[in-house]
Amino acid sequence: MNGFKAGRRAVLGGLAAAPYIGQARAQGTSPSGDPYIVGTLFPMSGPNAEYGSVFTAGAALAVQHINADSMLRRPVRIQAEDTQALPQQAVVGMTKLVNVDRAHYVLSAFTAVSKAVAPVGDRAKTVMVNGGAVGPDLSGLSPYFWNVIPLAHLETQALLPFMMQRNLKRVALVYVDDPLGDAILGILRTALPQVGGSLVGQFSVPRTAQQFAPVAARIRQTRPDAVYIASFGAQQSQIIKQLRDNGVSQPLVSYSAMNIDSVRTLTEAEGLIFTTQSTDFEGGDAVTRRFATDFKARHNADPGTYQVNYYNAVRLFGLLAQSLERENAEVNGENLRRVLLAQREFDLVGGKGRFDELGNMSAALQITEIRGGRLVKVG
Amino acid sequence: MIAYFTNLASLGAIFCILAATLNVAVGYAGIFSVAHAVFFGLGAYAGAQVSLLLIPDALVAMVVAALVAGALSLCLALPALRVRGEYFVAASLGLQMMAVTLFSEAKTLTGGIGGLTGIPRPHILGVEVSTLPVALAALALILLATALLMRGSFGRTLQAIRDGESAAEALGKNVAAAKALAVAFACAGAGVAGALFAMHMQFVNVESFNLDQSVLIMAMVIIGGTGTLWGPLVGAVILLSLPAGLAFMPFIPSTEVGAVQQIIYGLAMTLLMVFRPAGLVGDLSRGKSHA
Structure with missing residues (x-):
């Protein structure tokens, strides 16, 4: 009887502790805990839905690589909000990402959408990254609005x-x-x-x-x-x-x-x-080759520029957050911007990506x- | 979470103003306009320019927006006096298409397709305020004015025109003046909503004032119930909260919310028109076929 009691305690105690044991083990090997949220503000329906799928494919592959490499202590998860490429829907989506999902980083596309969400992200000090729109008026919208695409x-x-x-x-x-x-x-x-x-x-x-x-x-x-x-x-x-x-x-x-x-x-x-x-997908650096190989394996097609851009946008988050985790600093907009301006140059798909003080990336064309x-x- | 719901509620209040004011034209006067977004846009640009160039005061911006939209509503009222029914729908459609082109081309006033950025948040007497209480107060005033007007002789005249324009004219009603006043009231209200929208979004461009927006506002009125005080508000809340609500459904992939939303919209509209043609709040006996 005593033995059963001891066994039952052990089982109950073990069950109670199991999640924490799992977490402790995971700290050393794979990311765990609340995920970092990467929000996307893409058109997933309507006449521009094709772009939403294209953009998401690049971002999703970067998330997969970051999680598979245990690049960060916490996993990264994408939270999509459908904008239909319209500013009003984008502001609703951005407000949800910032206030409800507590997104750490938001990907945007389309000029009007980017302009509409910039004030929301600016107030919340949430980094927004554009990899699709190329209007020159997107430069300097906010200190937290960056472009990973050379403007037109x-x-x-x-x-x-x-x-x-x-x-x-x-x-x-x-x-x-x-x-x-x-x-x-x-x-x-x-x-x-x-x-x-x-x-x-x-x-x-x-x-x-x-x-x-x-x-x-x-x-x-x-x-x-x-x-x-x-x-x-x-x-x-x-x-x-x-x-x-x-x-x-x-x-x-x-x-x-x-x-x-x-x-x-x-x-x-x-x-x-x-x-x-x-982007030299075959003879380029390791980051570029891995992206191209895995993209082709996953989608049975060659990657395009937009997939590269949004892969780079999410990879940039991984690199910046990694630096912040190393210095035990909180991953938030202010710190992400601080590290971006301190480092300026990052290994991305296609080679080195260099950022100016406005957060605009220049890359070889x-x-x-x-x-x-x-x-x-x-x- | 509170900020998210405040944002949704602010947009909800703004669209309630739009639906309530369109209802004055559609529901009470029988003027089926598919150009309400034009006056929403005029108000938004007027309010934005007042805030950017003069003073970011919500009250001033709303008054100027109402005056601009109300005065320019004559563009809509003039054809309204000459044609009725489906002919007026076509005339308002033309106005809507022309206005979108003008909004896109008048770059010094509207910023063109690129729009106007950096619009200040709403202030009242120099103090920054949330859009929500201002929008709710404006909505309450507009509803009160609508209720008072529709209970009086003006409202009865409009409803007489809606139910039989020739008969109303034969009874000595001044049809032209009543229609023009109804359109001016509706468009001035849309202008107020536009000014609030511009200050709330801090960015406006022509994409918010196109035909799709006019159709959406019309759908709010029809779904809620034309010719009722509360119907358009119910329609506005339902159509605005549907996409937001779907985004929280865990079984719908977040990348598919838009497609699901379109299907639900279409299905709901069809079912509604079959089972409640007068709208959710409308008179059940209206609109059904008795053949």
Whole structure:
């Protein structure tokens, strides 16, 4: 009887202590405890839902790697909020992430969404990282708003010498009527003459426009050497297709927004030239190779720029939080920013990522061309 | 958690103002406008510019927004005087589309697609205040004004116009003046909501004032019940709280909330129109087919 009592106590005591034993063991081997929350403010429904899935794939792989490597003492978990790429929904989602989920770090995308959530994150001192929108007005929104994507003006400038080499000097621009389009228009107006080119036509299209036959006819009248497309979202494929359908046979050029499946697999996009961040998936550093290998194994497809960006955004959180854990400091917005400004340079996919004092990352750019549905580096 | 619910409640109060004011036009006067977001936008831009350039006072911003939206509502009232029914819906649709283009292009006033950023939080007499009490007070005043107006001769005139415009005119009612006043009241209220929205969000751009927003406000009124004081409020609360509520359902993956929400919206609207065509708070005998 006594033996049974002792045994029962031992069992009860063991059961009571089991969670703590598990935790103690886990401290040494794998992350445990309350997870670090990485919030995402992506469009998961609506016309821009394709982007939400693309962005999430990159972020999810980084979370998997951080947890598998026991990079941090606590696991990392993604908490998604659907914004439909609309500012009002984004503010509701951001307020929930900050106040209910207590997110440590938030990923955002799309210019209007980023601008809308910046004041909320600024008040809460929660770091927000954009890896998808490239409007130059996203720089310096808040000390806690960072960009892990080169903003559009940098990409356009990087493309111009290559265009001159290929003798694509007379350029027609189709641009979406928003800050992104305005910024690219401004750069082409000023920078093209400086490198020996000229802007022979500029055609503004509303963001919701889906019919581009009249634009194509006007482009043909300008007889350009190349057509620069400054648009994003579901509109991009339509512009490319309708330009080709309406007899615009000149080379099409653009920026990294074209690096999505719906464009890559479009027959009419064959020969499209655009800038992306430089990433050598096969011969690059270990971080880059691991990302590329695991991404392909998981999705049976090559990764794109956006997946790289959001992988880098989450990896950056892992690196910053790791530094803070080493110095036993709390992982919060203020400390994350302090470490970012102290270190400035990080090993990310594609090589070193360098941040300026506004939290904007600069990275090497490359020029790619779509050939047979695949991206080929051409410059 | 409190901050989250305060934010939701603030947006809820703002959309209750929008639904309640649209109800004056749709529910009481029978003017089916799908351009309410235009006046919401006008109020938002007016309120934002007052806060940015003059003084971040919520009362001043709301008054200016109401005046701007109310005065420009003549753009809607003028076609309203000439056409009715589905013809007016088409006219208001045209106004909505034109306004979105103007909002996008008038960059010095609206910031274009990029919008206006850095709008100060609401202040009253120099003291920063939460949006919620200001929005609730504005909503209470608008509801009180609506109730008083609709109980009086003006309200009876509007309802007579709604039920039979020619008959009301034959009885000597000034249909043109009554319609213009109803539209001005509804649009001024939308302007107040816009000013509150701008100060609450601290950012406005044209994406908040497009046709989708107008349709959403209309859906709030119809689901709650047109021509009732409380119906539009019920509709606004339901349509705003649905996505927030779904986000807390543990069995729905957070990445699928948007898709589930769209399905539920569609299903709920269909079922509602079949079983309660007059809306949740509306008269059960209205709207059903008796064939």
